[in-house]
Each structure stands twice: as C-alpha cells, then as structure tokens.
Amino acid sequence: MVLHLSTFHLEGGAGVAATRLHRALLKAGIESNMMVHTSQFPEKNVTPLANTSWKNRKAWGRFVAERLYFLPQEKDKRVRFAFSPAAVGADISQHPLVLQADIIHLHWVNFGFLSLASLEKLFSLDKPIVWTLHDMWTFTGGCHYNRGCDHYVSHCSYCPFLAKPDRYDISFSQFEAKKRIYDLAKMALISPSNWLDNIVKTAALTKQIQSQSIPNCIDTTLFQPLKKTEIRQKMDLPTDKKLVLFAGANTQDPRKGFLYFKEALTRIDTRFNDLEVLIFGKANPQVFQDFPVPVHYLGKITKTEEMVDAYNAADMIVVPSLEDNLPNTVMEAMSCGTPAVGFATGGIPEMIDHQVNGFVAETKSIPDLAVGIQWVLDHNVNGKLSENAREKVLASYAEPVVTAQYLQLYESLLHG
Structure with a gap:
C-alpha cells in the first residue's frame, strides 16, 4: 500500500x-x-x-x-x-x-x-x-x-x-x-x-x-476541449472577442508575475478592440479597475467543471511566473487545447514547446511577453496550436x- x-x-x-x-x-x-x-x-x-x-x-x-x-x-x-x-x-x-x-x-x-x-x-x-x-x-x-x-x-x-x-x-x-x-x-x-x-x-x-x-x-478525460462558443454563451462571455486568461491560487502573489502580465497587455495591438481578459483565483477586484483592457473576473474557482469551462472559454493562458516548478495551470489549460504563454522559468519551458503549442518569453521581459501573446493570437487561427497543446499533455502528463x-x-x- x-x-x-x-x-x-x-x-x-x-x-x-x-x-x-x-x-x-x-x-x-x-x-x-x-x-x-x-x-x-x-x-x-x-x-x-x-x-x-x-x-x-x-x-x-x-x-x-x-x-x-x-x-x-x-x-x-x-x-x-x-x-x-x-x-x-x-x-x-x-x-x-x-x-x-x-x-x-x-x-x-x-x-x-x-x-x-x-x-x-x-x-x-x-x-x-x-x-x-x-x-x-x-x-x-x-x-x-x-x-x-x-x-x-x-x-x-x-x-x-x-x-x-x-x-x-x-x-x-x-x-x-x-x-x-x-x-x-x-x-x-x-x-x-x-x-x-x-x-x-x-x-x-x-x-x-x-x-x-x-x-x-492530469485526468485528460476531465480536462478536455469543449466547444468554445457554447461555453462562452453558458458563462455569459463575449463570443466575438479574444479572451486571454490569467489564473492562479493567488493572483496577487508577486511570484506569479501579475504585474508583468498587466503591463504586457498595454503593448498588444488592440486597434480593433477585440482583446479582453479572463481572471480566476484569489484577487482584489479593485486592481482590475485601471486595467488596459476589459476584465472578466471569475473569482476563486474550486469546482473542476467550472475550471474546465474557464480554460475552454479562453483563447490562451498567460503564466508569467518568476519562480515555478511545473504549474498545474499550464497543464490544465493545454489539456483543454488552450495554448500557453510563459516566461522561461522553472519547468515552464519543458511544458510549452516554443512556437509549437505556445510561446516561451524571455524571463521578466515585458516586451517579449507581449510578443508572445500577440504571436499566439496571430498563429492559432486554424487551431493548430490548440491541437499541439492537447497532444503534448496526452503524451507527457x-x-x-x-x-x-x-x-x-x-x-x-x-x-x-
């Protein structure tokens, strides 16, 4: 035993x-x-x-x-x-x-x-x-x-x-x-x-x-791709926007790099006002009031089904951790077919294959993080990055x- x-x-x-x-x-x-x-x-x-x-x-x-x-x-x-x-x-x-x-x-x-x-x-x-x-x-x-x-x-x-x-x-x-x-x-x-x-x-x-x-x-039968439009309608989220996800047990933990994420969003091409943000985890909603793009704060999620919905609603997840081991959030998102962007810290570069199922940015580089977010937005139009993300989890985790x-x-x- x-x-x-x-x-x-x-x-x-x-x-x-x-x-x-x-x-x-x-x-x-x-x-x-x-x-x-x-x-x-x-x-x-x-x-x-x-x-x-x-x-x-x-x-x-x-x-x-x-x-x-x-x-x-x-x-x-x-x-x-x-x-x-x-x-x-x-x-x-x-x-x-x-x-x-x-x-x-x-x-x-x-x-x-x-x-x-x-x-x-x-x-x-x-x-x-x-x-x-x-x-x-x-x-x-x-x-x-x-x-x-x-x-x-x-x-x-x-x-x-x-x-x-x-x-x-x-x-x-x-x-x-x-x-x-x-x-x-x-x-x-x-x-x-x-x-x-x-x-x-x-x-x-x-x-x-x-x-x-x-x-x-990870249980890949629980964390699996779902129909994005249906999930967004169910969650009362816009179906015509690009939704970027930030998730964590405590979004305000400096180690999680939330401020890098916020600053990187100011450098994304938002000419068409089509970019919005999803956030779940422990957070103070007041910090979202001066965000550069609209924020949908989902609160602290504990139910697996709701977590799976959040990952599927997003077009990508951004994990700008300054120190991390093998983040569950990256694995969970990729298992749902959601590409990931993260800094080259800890085990993150082992999970994200650069420009295959996401983007690995230079650590603490806000400009490179912004490039990574933009790159995924531009290169997942046919869903290939999503497919690769799911395959990586099936093969490794x-x-x-x-x-x-x-x-x-x-x-x-x-x-x-």
Missing part, C-alpha cells in the same frame, strides 16, 4: 497534484491511501489527520504555533509564508495507515502538519520513502523558493528571509537537522520538472540521494503515462 502525505487535499498546486496522483494510482489498481492535515472535502481513501472538531482545533493550533515561531525572525511580512521552520508538527509514526504502508510518499507537508521531528520518526521506521518536491524546501534551510540565493548549494546561513541573518541562524540549524535525518531514510526524491531535478542533483543536502524527474499527472513511471520507482525501492 502507498500512503501519500500532504498538508493539503484539494487546495493549492501541491495538494491538487498529490490528490491527482493518488486518484490515478487507484484507477491503475494500486492500493493507495492519502493522509492530509485537514480537509473540507470528504473522499474515499483520503483520511484527514484532524477528523474531529477537537483535532481540527489542534491542527489549527499547530499551524499558528509554526507561524508564531517564525514571526519574530521574519524579515518582513512579504516572506511570512515563504519560509517554513518545520518546528511544529504531528507525530504520525504510529498511525495505523503509516504502519500498514509499504511505501510512504511525501508531498508538501509544512504549515504544522509534519515537523523535522515528525519526519525523523517516519524515516526511522525504515520504510521506503518517495518524496515529490513541489518547491525547493526539501533542500534549503527553510525557504520554499530561493529568490536568487544560492546558499543551499553549500550550506544555508545568513538567510536573506530573516530579520537578523547570521552564521548560525535558523536556516543553518534547519539545514543541519535535515542533513542528519536524511541519513536515516531509504529515499528517492522526485521532481515534477527537469529544472528542479537538476537543482536537486547539485544541492548539498540532496546530491547524494537517488533522484529523478517524473511530472505531475496523462495519468497512465505518469503512473507507469511511479510504479517502476515503487518496485525498485521495494525490491531493490
């Missing part, structure tokens, strides 16, 4: 990716269970650690305690959730699901779910560990994305996320703790993108650990393709 451990169930990119893999394994006939910190969405084979009102309060308390631990040390509130000290977490080492598991599969486990002490107890069970990295935290002294800092290559200290960085700050101590507990584990590290796997292979904490790249998966790679990995860990 494979047991997936994830802080989130159907929230955030990491939680969604973990749940999709768990479901795909079940479809493939593999005994799979998932344990999450909390969940508001009951699902068979998904067990929330907090399954009573009292345990929910304890889970919230762990999250608060974790944040309070970091609060006096944070540089400013902009990095509040960008660094996890992993000082507070639950001991699940004797949980029945953990004891029954043949493989323990870690995903994103911060925010009070698992601490470094929790991980140490899991590793001490001597069960095979697979850890899918959804960001950089596994090999850093606490940050989820490094924002240009390369201390993790040798040893974290003098952390730029801290108010008072020094030689022996908490990034140093976390780095040391990880080094010690990783020696206990029979572990394989899996990166959804080649970009992240290449960093894993050079980072001081992980370069000696078995690692490889296996992408996230469809559930059977990804589960086969994980099954091979599980077998190698179990039988050596």
Whole structure:
C-alpha cells in the first residue's frame, strides 16, 4: 500500500497534484491511501489527520504555533509564508495507515502538519520513502523558493528571509537537522520538472540521494476541449472577442508575475478592440479597475467543471511566473487545447514547446511577453496550436503515462 502525505487535499498546486496522483494510482489498481492535515472535502481513501472538531482545533493550533515561531525572525511580512521552520508538527509514526504502508510518499507537508521531528520518526521506521518536491524546501534551510540565493548549494546561513541573518541562524540549524535525518531514510526524491531535478542533483543536502524527474499527472478525460462558443454563451462571455486568461491560487502573489502580465497587455495591438481578459483565483477586484483592457473576473474557482469551462472559454493562458516548478495551470489549460504563454522559468519551458503549442518569453521581459501573446493570437487561427497543446499533455502528463513511471520507482525501492 502507498500512503501519500500532504498538508493539503484539494487546495493549492501541491495538494491538487498529490490528490491527482493518488486518484490515478487507484484507477491503475494500486492500493493507495492519502493522509492530509485537514480537509473540507470528504473522499474515499483520503483520511484527514484532524477528523474531529477537537483535532481540527489542534491542527489549527499547530499551524499558528509554526507561524508564531517564525514571526519574530521574519524579515518582513512579504516572506511570512515563504519560509517554513518545520518546528511544529504531528507525530504520525504510529498511525495505523503509516504502519500498514509499504511505501510512504511525501508531498508538501509544512504549515504544522509534519515537523523535522515528525519526519525523523517516519524515516526511522525504515520504510521506503518517495518524496515529490513541489518547491525547493526539501533542500534549503527553510525557504520554499530561493529568490536568487544560492546558499543551499553549500550550506544555508545568513538567510536573506530573516530579520537578523547570521552564521548560525535558523536556516543553518534547519539545514543541519535535515542533513542528519536524511541519513536515516531509504529515499528517492522526485521532481515534477527537469529544472528542479537538476537543482536537486547539485544541492548539498540532496546530491547524494537517488533522484529523478517524473511530472505531475492530469485526468485528460476531465480536462478536455469543449466547444468554445457554447461555453462562452453558458458563462455569459463575449463570443466575438479574444479572451486571454490569467489564473492562479493567488493572483496577487508577486511570484506569479501579475504585474508583468498587466503591463504586457498595454503593448498588444488592440486597434480593433477585440482583446479582453479572463481572471480566476484569489484577487482584489479593485486592481482590475485601471486595467488596459476589459476584465472578466471569475473569482476563486474550486469546482473542476467550472475550471474546465474557464480554460475552454479562453483563447490562451498567460503564466508569467518568476519562480515555478511545473504549474498545474499550464497543464490544465493545454489539456483543454488552450495554448500557453510563459516566461522561461522553472519547468515552464519543458511544458510549452516554443512556437509549437505556445510561446516561451524571455524571463521578466515585458516586451517579449507581449510578443508572445500577440504571436499566439496571430498563429492559432486554424487551431493548430490548440491541437499541439492537447497532444503534448496526452503524451507527457496523462495519468497512465505518469503512473507507469511511479510504479517502476515503487518496485525498485521495494525490491531493490
């Protein structure tokens, strides 16, 4: 039995990716269970650690305690959730699901779910560990994305996320703790993108650990092309406009590059006033009041069917992330036959084949991002880019393709 451990169930990119893999394994006939910190969405084979009102309060308390631990040390509130000290977490080492598991599969486990002490107890069970990295935290002294800092290559200290960085700050101590507990584990590290796997292979904490790249998966029978005109009529959207989509769990996160997107739109040829924007995700609608083109804000979408409709309503998606791994939004859009435009960061260039199923723009270049948006508008008139986008997902990210790679990995860990 494979047991997936994830802080989130159907929230955030990491939680969604973990749940999709768990479901795909079940479809493939593999005994799979998932344990999450909390969940508001009951699902068979998904067990929330907090399954009573009292345990929910304890889970919230762990999250608060974790944040309070970091609060006096944070540089400013902009990095509040960008660094996890992993000082507070639950001991699940004797949980029945953990004891029954043949493989323990870690995903994103911060925010009070698992601490470094929790991980140490899991590793001490001597069960095979697979850890899918959804960001950089596994090999850093606490940050989820490094924002240009390369201390993790040798040893974290003098952390730029801290108010008072020094030689022996908490990034140093976390780095040391990880080094010690990783020696206990029979572990394989899996990166959804080649970009992240290449960093894993050079980072001081992980370069000696078995690692490889296996992408996230997607249900291509759910995320599939639909009739655009019918979807737009259903959503009360204009059928005679070009609709450009920006999507994300939090559109105001600077890492997602929303301001680059907004500025690039001012450089698009809008002589015929035929360009409008779709946006979904957590956002403040007031920021759309001075937008260069009309905006249709769809709010935060949680239902898969509504998400599929939004992707199908759009002519393209723009993902100008400054740091990212293998964005679900790109995969979801392309699976619906919607071409993508993005910066050449993280795993994005692995997903978008330049001028084949979208456009890869020079990182942080607003002019090049604008060129990419215009290029897709001009070159998808016959739907070829849409067709190529769908084919890329079927070949690389469809559930059977990804589960086969994980099954091979599980077998190698179990039988050596």
